[in-house]
Amino acid sequence: MSRGKRLTLLLAVFAVFALVLTGCEEPAKSVFDPKGSAGEKNLDLIMLSVYIMTFVFVVVMAIYFYVLIRYRQKPGDNTIPKQVEGSMKMEMFWIIIPVILLVILAIPTLTTTFTLAEKPSEEEDALRVKVTAHQYWWEFYYPDLGIKTAQELHIPAGKRVHLELTSDDVVHSFWVPELGGKQDMTPGRTNHMWLDAKEPGVYAGRCAELCGASHALMNFEVVADEQSDFDKWVAKRQKPSSEPRTAEQEAGKKVFSQNCMSCHAIEGTELKTSGGKGPDLTGFGERQKVAGLLENNDENLDKWLKHPDEIKPGTYMPSFDFLNEKDMKNLKIYLESLE
Known part of the structure; x- marks a missing residue:
């Protein structure tokens, strides 16, 4: 088998392997099925990068197969193809095209990154939650409501939620695939992000930064309720029923x-x-x-x-x-x- 054919076969095997790995996460946790505005913005960036990479891949593979076929060794043909090394036009072409593609990707990436990290304005009617990551659990504190809970982040559907993120021990990363992107949580530092859920439901959350032996088990859930149901939950948390009755x-x-x-x-x-x-x-x-x-x-x-x-x-x-x-x-x- 020729070197070119071996490389082609290797690429095909890699592509199949990558497709298999994409099925390891159940659909309910997919970034390709966003349920909130922040998730939709992240999906737009993902798809833009996919389109650019697909374009580059198609062009490169087209050139590769053209050269492979056009300049293959033929019986009785010992001529040497025209050499173009040192061509200023070719070098400028291979520099300018990647730069253009990087600019196309960089501008929306930067604007989206800063948009998703915006702090809430004083006029904005948004829910504020302080999130603290621990090994290996999550703490959620609602400063405006006087509520503290763990493992379940309750939010009203259709309302923007601003998160203040920090860590109590090591570096963690907050991630709810369906609702938004990842944000690091660093001890001694507070990072900001926002998300929303357009419809009620329970959304799986994960720690996306290796943080110890149980990193893969550091899960939480975002429970998005209708506003009326969220208000009932808040009322119960503010006046909990905790005294024994039996x-x-x-x-x-x-x-x-x-x-x-x-x-x-x-x-x-x-x-x-x-x-x-x-x-x-x-x-x-x-x-x-x-x-x-x-x-x-x-x-x-x-x-x-x-x-x-x-x-x-x-x-x-x-x-x-x-x-x-x-x-x-x-x-x-x-x-x-x-x-």
Whole structure:
């Protein structure tokens, strides 16, 4: 097999491999199906770069195959093609064309980047959220509403949300593929971005920066509600139902205060000023996921409490497998009662 044919075969194999890899992420998390204005702007940039790269690829491959066929070695033909090295016209051509293509890509890239990083004006009716990344969980604080939560970012559909992003430990990266692009989160620095969801739904979020053993498991969800439903959620978070209503919940609260309050806080109780190291557990019973990964049910909560490091390697969450069966049951009942 000639060198040219081997190269062609290699390119074909690479293209097929790349197509297979694009299917590794489920469609619900695709940047090619944006559900918000920021996501649409990012898709426009992606498609522009794809068009430019496709154009370059087609031109280069056309020249490649033309040269491959036109100047192939022929039986009895030992002539040497015309040499054009040192041609000023050719060198200028190969310089000017790439520069033009880079300018076409650079201008919208820069304008979009600065647009998506704009801070909200005082007149703008936008929701403001401070996002802090931890190993390996997410903290969301609504300064204008006095609400702090974790793992689920609740927003009203159709409204712009401005995010102030920082990290508590190492460099992380905030990314909700359907709603917007990635933004680094650096300790000691606050970065800004905005996003919106044009329709209600639950959108998957990810950490897009390698941040430790459980980087791939550092997930969160953006829950976009109709404005009325979002207002109801805000009202419940501002006046949470956290006090025990049964003897089992009372017993579970006691277990919590003895084992968990050094890391976790719960609004609506005397435990609201405790914690700080771990996620705020106010409204835990209404969250869709345990640790941002598992469906919120008794079985998965039991797994998380007993063997957190098996679910998220490197987590600071300690194991509570030392609790007896009764205490563990009551603790789970209390946690699931938090609204």
